[in-house]
Structures are given as structure tokens and as C-alpha cells.
Amino acid sequence: MRRILRLLGVVVLVLVATVVLGTLVPRPLFRGATDEATPRHILVFTNPIHTDIAVPIDEAVLEKFGFLLDAGIEADLSTARYLVFGWGSKAFYIGTPTWSELKPGPVFAALTLDDSVMHVDLAGDIALPQPAVRRFEIGEKGFVAMLDFIDRSFVRGTAGVERIPEVAYGDYDGFFDAHGKFNALAGCNTWTAAALRHAGLTTGWWNPLPATLNWSLGLYNRPLVQSGGVQP
Incomplete structure (x- = not known):
């Protein structure tokens, strides 16, 4: 029993050290030249286990x-003011619209x-500041690179990108194979x-949790003072 407890202790220490190092070691290690083009902004939405990126809607x-x-x-x-993008486990994402609908099967699949x-979801005006939303200014080049990354995440078949039928959380969202x-x-x-790295921001080397991602974003990116009011 003591050996098992020691082994578990070692495993826990290794996991903690890995998460800490994954947060503290920046990625990329060295940032290139700052994009001086007219800045764009994006929002990062956070809940206890998941993060989304909200992109301001314009013609482009x-x-x-x-x-x-x-x-x-x-x-x-x-x-509509923002397109909100998130990537995740098919079984868990689709099978768990709310915490009350949590089931063992989707959890096992995600683990x-x-x-x-x-x-993909829509959002209207977002009042800032609020704890679950962070705003970042990025250059035009980074903005386009991030959109390309998001676009490449969608699976395209012979008919292009197809929505998964009859699956949604509400009236304005939908799911797509990725x-x-x-x-x-x-x-x-x-x-x-x-x-976010494609957008020109620096994150930790490995950020499996929203908390570690937010910590690394705060460590390595210039904080934006968020005044009250509605964005954008």
C-alpha cells in the first residue's frame, strides 16, 4: 500500500510539474516583429473546462x-456582433449541452x-469587463492567419463543409466535423x-486547462485595460 501511495504521489508531482512548466515556458520562445497594422480585436470566452474564440463579424x-x-x-x-468558434470532443461536446446532462460515456470518450x-455560435454586444471574457488586440496579419487556422479546422467533403444535422444547443448555433x-x-x-499563437499572441508551451491558458496569456501578452461599456 505504501508503494502504491508513493507511486501515486510521484505521478501527481509529475503532472503538477508538467502543467506548471507548460504554463511558464512561452510558446513561441521568441516573438517576431510586432505587426504594426491597424489592430483588430478578438475575445476569448472561458468556462471551467473550455475556451472559445469570438471573432468580430464584418464583410470580410x-x-x-x-x-x-x-x-x-x-x-x-x-x-450578431461575433462568430464564436470552439473545437472539442464530438461525444462530449454534442452530448453535454448542460452539466445536468453529463453522462459517463461522453466523459470517457473525452478522456x-x-x-x-x-x-459555431453567435454573440451580440459583449459588456466588458467580466471575468469570463478577455479581449486582445492583434494585427491584421495575425487576424487573417488565425481565421485561416480556424477555417482549416473544418472538415470538407465532396459537398464542402456540412453541418451535423439536428444537433445544436439553441436556435443560432451548430456543429461541424473537424x-x-x-x-x-x-x-x-x-x-x-x-x-491564438497564429494570431500573434504568446501562450504557454502546453495549456490543457482554461486556467493555465489564461495565466500564460496574462504572463506573455501586454494586458489591455478594459473599460466598462459594451464592445466592440
Whole structure:
């Protein structure tokens, strides 16, 4: 029993050290030249286990993601201000709209190996500051690179990008098959971190949890003073 407890203790220490180092070691180690173009902004939404990226809607974004309009995502609504993108476990993401609907099967799939999906939602005006939302300024080049990364995450078949039928949390969102396998080590928050690095931000080397991603973003990126009011 003592050997088992020692082994468990070692495993816990290794996991803690890995998470700490994954947060503290920056990725990339060295940042390139700052993009001096007119800055754009994005938002990062956080809950206890998941992060999403909210992209301001304009004509160029609507053109880039026109396939979402074709799939019934009403991004051209007059009240829509952001397209919200998230990547995650297909079984868990689709099977757990609320915590009250949590089931062992989707949890097991998310902790082992699962197919992935993109979840797309709409958001209106966002009042800042608030604890679950962070705003970042990025250059135009980084903004375009991040959109390309998000776009490449969608699976395209012979008919292009197709929405998963009859699956949604509400009236304005939808799910789409995505590239990559989901597992506990490379999950939704590591996808968000990769997208943010394409945008020109620095994250930790490995950020499996929203908390570690937020810590690393605060460590390595210039903080933006958020005044009260509604964004954008």
C-alpha cells in the first residue's frame, strides 16, 4: 500500500510539474516583429473546462465563412456582433449541452480518444469587463492567419463543409466535423492556444486547462485595460 501511495504521489508531482512548466515556458520562445497594422480585436470566452474564440463579424469575415451561412448559421443577423468558434470532443461536446446532462460515456470518450467537432455560435454586444471574457488586440496579419487556422479546422467533403444535422444547443448555433483527434492531452484549450499563437499572441508551451491558458496569456501578452461599456 505504501508503494502504491508513493507511486501515486510521484505521478501527481509529475503532472503538477508538467502543467506548471507548460504554463511558464512561452510558446513561441521568441516573438517576431510586432505587426504594426491597424489592430483588430478578438475575445476569448472561458468556462471551467473550455475556451472559445469570438471573432468580430464584418464583410470580410462573412465572406471567409460564407459556408456557415449556407449551413444555416445566421451570422448576417443585424444583432450578431461575433462568430464564436470552439473545437472539442464530438461525444462530449454534442452530448453535454448542460452539466445536468453529463453522462459517463461522453466523459470517457473525452478522456481517451474521440473524433472532434467545431461548434459555431453567435454573440451580440459583449459588456466588458467580466471575468469570463478577455479581449486582445492583434494585427491584421495575425487576424487573417488565425481565421485561416480556424477555417482549416473544418472538415470538407465532396459537398464542402456540412453541418451535423439536428444537433445544436439553441436556435443560432451548430456543429461541424473537424480535423484532429481529441484527447485529454490535446483538447479544446490546446486548440484555442494554437489559434491564438497564429494570431500573434504568446501562450504557454502546453495549456490543457482554461486556467493555465489564461495565466500564460496574462504572463506573455501586454494586458489591455478594459473599460466598462459594451464592445466592440
